[in-house]
Amino acid sequence: MSDILSSVDQRTQLAGQNRLELLLFKIDARQLFAINVFKVREVIPEPKYKTVPQSHPYVIGIANIRGHATPLIQLASPLGRHSQVPLGQGFIIVTEFNRMVQGFRVDAVDKIINISWEAVLPPPKSSRSGHYMTAVTQHEDQLIEILDVERILADVRGLEANVSESLRNEGATAQQQRPHRILVVDDSSVARLQVRRTLEQIGVEVELANDGREALEKLEAMAAQSAPEEWFDAVVSDIEMPRMDGYTLCSRLRADERLAKLPIILHTSLSGSFNQAMIERVGASSFLPKFHPDELASSVLHVLEHAR
Template sequence: MAGVMDSVNQRTQLVGQNRLELLLFRLDGPQLYGINVFKVREVLQCPKLTVMPKSHPVVCGVASIRGATIPILDLAMATGSGALKDQSSPFVIITEYNTKTQGFLVGAVERIVNMNWEEIHPPPKGTGRDHYLTAVTRLDNQLVEIIDVEKILSEVSPSSESISQGVVDVDTHTKAVSLRVLTVDDSSVARKQVSRCLQTVGVEVVSLNDGRQALEYLRKLVDEGKDPSEEFLMMISDIEMPEMDGYTLTSEIRSDPRMQNLHIILHTSLSGVFNQAMVKKVGANDFLAKFRPDDLASRVVDRIKEADHS
């Protein structure tokens, strides 16, 4: 238990400092890719795979790892580059996204680097809408591409976006129409998922792409004499974002008396192991795993009822 707590404490030191650790890897060529270490459970040589009939073409098979059956996705194929060519000694990166575990087949794994989110930037404009990048950075004069894994997973195994009957009652929906929710997420897929869910609840949605943009937007509001907690029912923010992560965004909001009362939910695909410690440290009201429409809608409904009684 002491070892687990040491790990929690070590990782939470990065929280609110706008820092992250990236695991660097390659597919077929020299191009470097990165994935947040928080998402990684382990890295291993590719085990024996069992091909599953009628599975998605991107799924190379399933592997039995530590007693669990885990789907293995060919990351090169998933991003439109064709199947991994060199499969003589591939690696598998076992990850957890949105409470689901899957492995990504890659050509080589390099090392872990500690970076600042300010060094991570959105994909260059002009790359179109069909790319699979969520961000880019430079390391030793080499471009590192960070893949939008949520987009890949939404294509391979789409999650339901519908809200169950009874989650939103007529009275709450009526009250929701006059309310607004601010959402912040760098993934276009996640932004659309959240917006559709919230619009079903009935609230108006204002969507922004990263923490820096959100902080500037909120600061402009308060400079105009407006209170964000009165303008918005709540802010629902992703954690991993270029320029400024959700932890730092939350810390900045809480440190400004003019907007510190804004209700904040961190909406994350990160593993839940460290979330409680992180949420407490930065002062968020709650966290929620992506993407569970009923849970998200319920949080908004609860907030509407709280606001109605305040």
Template sequence: MAGVLDSVNQRTQLVGQNRLELLLFRLRGRQVYGINVFKVKEVLQCPRMTAIPNSRSVVRGVAHIRGETIPIIDLGMSIGLPGVPEENLPTSFVIITEYNRKTQGFLVAGVDRIINMNWEDILPPPKGAGREVYLTAVTKLDDKLIEIIDVEKILSEVSPMEEDVTEDVLSRNERDRGGLRPVLVVDDSSVARRQIERCVTAVGLEVITKNDGKKALEFLKEITADGSNVTDHLAMMISDVEMPEMDGYTLVTNCKADPSLSGLYIMLHTSLSGVFNRAMVEKVGADDFMAKFSPDELAERVMHIIDNL
């Protein structure tokens, strides 16, 4: 336990400083990719896998790891690249990750190293990249481009989840919320923005979306530039944590330090979970935290917050 707490304390030193750690890896070829270390549970040599009948081709099988049966997804195949050849499996690696309350392994050709970076150096994908691109961000290291993959988009295609609020939840919360102030949703993943927007609009609230923390902060400062308070314009903000240019932790830190923004109710809604993230949420002063993505749970939490503000 002491080791875990020491690790928490060490990681939380990055919070509010707009920094992150990336694990660098390769698929096919020389291109380097990155994944936030906070989403990585462990990295191991490709274990023995058991094929799953009638599964999608990108799911190479399941592996029994530390008492869990974990699906192994070929990350290259999931973004349209050739997968790891069968003969290369013994020298390949699996990155065990936790996203959206689920554990899965990503099969990659090779793992490089961990680097510490500033979110300001992590940029959105080029505008001409298109809507179907599997990237949430890019950055450079030693003049080499590093691509950060939109894992939420991949998982929504490999294992689609229910995105709609159930009638049972809606029927138990039929209060008319028309005319209430809108909810600001901040997320760099187009899939996540769509999921949250559908959920919040289903309970009768208007939604404004922004792609990252920097754009959100600029918007918040713009609507309060006339001296008004942010609560005159918005009911609450739901923000992701991992975002290019400015992460959710830094966004919260900036909001809570600004008198005109500090009264805004902020929920961090993230695919990161566990003791590390909860310690960080407490440190930056967010009002609430929820792990992605349960439409019913999010809808009920939003309605409870709105009805009690």
């Protein structure tokens, strides 16, 4: 099963084309779920692991994977589902995002599909997977639920959004000169909450958008209907989002003469050197991996200072 990801390096070519590849898997016999391939290191048969007393209920244990102690999360638990495969006989999707490595236990891994972000839609409110689903798509007439693994990880590890006193003071000084307003774009409700809490601590007014298309519509309407002094001072955007990804959003803004100079920080759970190359290709102001409150606050203050 590990060879299912053998050509991941080639998939970096998808970046900036508003396309993504999804790894499909099952937690029970019925529903197909998915995760962005860029978050996946490898897929392995379920290894031996040690249970950890007083660990989070979603965590089944710690396994030694390639020399590193890796927490294993039973993905069926937060979704309110029941694994159909006995412990020890499932698969582990080893992931890396938000600067952490963890494994998600699933019943079976299906395949990888290549689709357009435009075919990825916000989730219906009536879904059984509830707030742990970030989007849905269709493949071969079957509904696929794309999981908000950032939210699952936040439930296990807790939210971090406290900014240091020095940066709060720096933000207060900047706000005295002129109030600032930033558009935050992210399809994960947990990520939006973290970013908003962080930026509000440095005195920045925050408006939210759920995906790149919604953000583009807001910004185009702003440019058409209001004076420049009423515009957003910067955009903080996720990369992987339904309907329009962050790379495409950035490219579209740079192509609009009215918005071409708007500072854009790409703030993403994804890792990899291709991200660094892409910020230059699409014209982003900076790239920042999630999630460290002081780094985000410092980056935003730097962008605002540079813009002034």
